[in-house]
Amino acid sequence: MNFHYPNGRRYIPKQSKGLPTKADKQLSYSNRGMTLEDDLNETNLFYLEQKLAVIHKKPTPVQIVQVDYPKRSAAVIREAYFKQASTTDYNGVYKGKYIDFEAKETRHKTSFPLKNFHEHQIHHMETVLLHGGICFIIIRFSATEEVYLLPANHLIAFWNRMNSGGRKSITKQEIAECSHPIKLGFRPRIDYIKVIDYLYNLTGEKGIQLQ
Numbered sequence: 001m002n003f004h005y006p007n008g009r010r011y012i013p014k015q016s017k018g019l020p021t022k023a024d025k026q027l028s029y030s031n032r033g034m035t036l037e038d039d040l041n042e043t044n045l046f047y048l049e050q051k052l053a054v055i056h057k058k059p060t061p062v063q064i065v066q067v068d069y070p071k072r073s074a075a076v077i078r079e080a081y082f083k084q085a086s087t088t089d090y091n092g093v094y095k096g097k098y099i100d101f102e103a104k105e106t107r108h109k110t111s112f113p114l115k116n117f118h119e120h121q122i123h124h125m126e127t128v129l130l131h132g133g134i135c136f137i138i139i140r141f142s143a144t145e146e147v148y149l150l151p152a153n154h155l156i157a158f159w160n161r162m163n164s165g166g167r168k169s170i171t172k173q174e175i176a177e178c179s180h181p182i183k184l185g186f187r188p189r190i191d192y193i194k195v196i197d198y199l200y201n202l203t204g205e206k207g208i209q210l211q
Contacts, residue, residue, distance in 0.1 A: 040103055055091065058090065090103065094196065097133070098131075100124075103138045135152035149199070150175060154179075
């Protein structure tokens, strides 16, 4: 099946990791082989069930242009186009605040490449912040299972640095200094709402404003 971006460029999906290696098997059982997206979807379901927040993964609008019907009871999509460029992965509402964030995973151990983002995503985050929304990214370093919440204003600053001729990545040290770590748990798996409460002062207690 062929997918294409709005500009006509063909979409090439990420390659499967294949069978687990010996190193993979040595990872903590608590990971259960789940991706960052899996963990966040599970976390958001927990928030919804507990009536804590309503946050969902944004659907990707697709225009189907070619379909085959090999069987009467089945249809196979052969070609499709993404209708528009994506913004961020998740959005919703928590304690009356609009929440909007992107989730990224990297195998790099000492830095996070900025090529993981697109110009229109950065502009989207700037607009969310302009209108008073809470916007951030959640980064997971897959090699060490470390997860960080990085407020969007810091990401935008690193993006502008790159556009001014600076480095094309964020160092691990910079992420540690500008982000808040999230410890992996059971339910919820990635409890980022606790971090939002702390960083954006939504508990009524003294917090740290990073917007």
